[in-house]
Amino acid sequence: MKTDDVAGIIEKRRDDRGSLIYILEDIQAKYGYLPADALRAVAEKTGRSLVDIYGVATFYRSFSLKPRGRHLVSVCLGTACHVRSAPIIAEEFERQLGIAAGETTTDREFTLETVNCLGACALGPIVVVDGHYFSNVNVATVKKIIQKATVGLDKVEIKGDERIFPVEVSCPRCNHTLMNPEHLIDSYPSIRVIASFGDKHSWVALSSLYGSYHVESEFEIPEDTVVHLFCPHCHAELIGATDCVECGAPMVPMIVRGGGLVQICSRRGCKGHMLELGEVEV
């Protein structure tokens, strides 16, 4: 029953400042969209007026009031992707799926949306399908991407790969390397990023061993906090469009040298991660 779920979510978010957005995010994560009764329940439980909640829900593009399809296709129309002809790609998707951006196919398979920057500009044009990044997309690959999504991208996912090997990563925005040879963790150069949480900013060194979760930082980051990570060179936030499958916190994308993308969960202590090595073949 929805109201009970919603009550649980609100209870969980009781102490968060500005919790409305978190609550809506949780609801959206649960149902894939914001059902009308859920919003009414939020209004009732939090004592906020429905008008305000509805205003917030319609203000942010990441919230959807309509059920979404099984697959979510996000075509980046951010500046970097735009100049690399992303609009043509968006049109191609519209044509092939037979829907306009923002719509869902009648069989509820695909939802197409356009977004403004997915934080991986150096690899543009970017299309993200169900959390999987497709880089350097062109009109010819659109069809294959759709096919792949229909078959099920989860099958492509490299999950639970516990082989330990070092990765070398760079910022998805400026492509500057994030490796810090002066600071070794697990006897490999560490990945250096800036973390911000609460009112603290601190450097963080992550182990570059894929499968190792060793972290060192200037300030102790409490378990379970969701941090924002920034590139120390261009200061852009490392943030993508996907959420962690384990805990729902946003994933942090980084480019792997040699092609591909690694994503780690931004919640301290959560082991959610995803690796797509090589130009995802399409």
Place this chain on the structure above:
Amino acid sequence: MISLIINGLEVSVEEGTTLLEAAKFLGFPIPTLCYMEGLSPYGACRLCVVEIGEGPKAKLVSSCTYPAEQGLRVRTASSRVVNARKMVLELLLATCPQSKVIQDLAAAHDVRQQRFKQEDEDCILCGLCTRMCEEQMMAKAIGFRGRGENRDLGTPFDVRSEECRLCGGCMYVCPACQLRCTYNEPERAVCGGCANLSPPCVEKDQFDDMMCYMDPCVACEQETE
């Protein structure tokens, strides 16, 4: 008390007074559209611009939201202000040409033409209705939705809100839809939407202490027939 200089005249006002109120106190006229006494200032229409500061630092601010500052120099009718105001009026005319209020303001400021692409909106997003609904009627039945180009006003999910008492306050304050409420002469009405409303006195038992802004009253019209 704070003293400031408006158009060369010194005036002392309470702290927290806005420039608009201070200017009104001295009798300097400043046109307004989204300001209404009794509602919190919102600064949406920019019609009430005034110039503050001196020399290269001088800038335009909306007087309805700008609090008086000690020693501030304000000009309510400098050429910069007048030009900005005319531009705002042209833009308003371009958005919502059928509004009587905007037409009158434009005429009063000698704006006879606008140079932009003509649109035909029925809402200028001044927010008067939401503030009326929230602050005076304590209802919060309508609000802003969406953003950017798609921002509009209405009830959640576009269905009649349970909070709405049909007081008509939103229509009463709306600078764009007054023309619509000419139920008596339906041919002249812009939308005729009010003819379909059931006003509060009809549903009286639902609300005690109701207030009604319906003018002309749809219900009374119907009864006298």
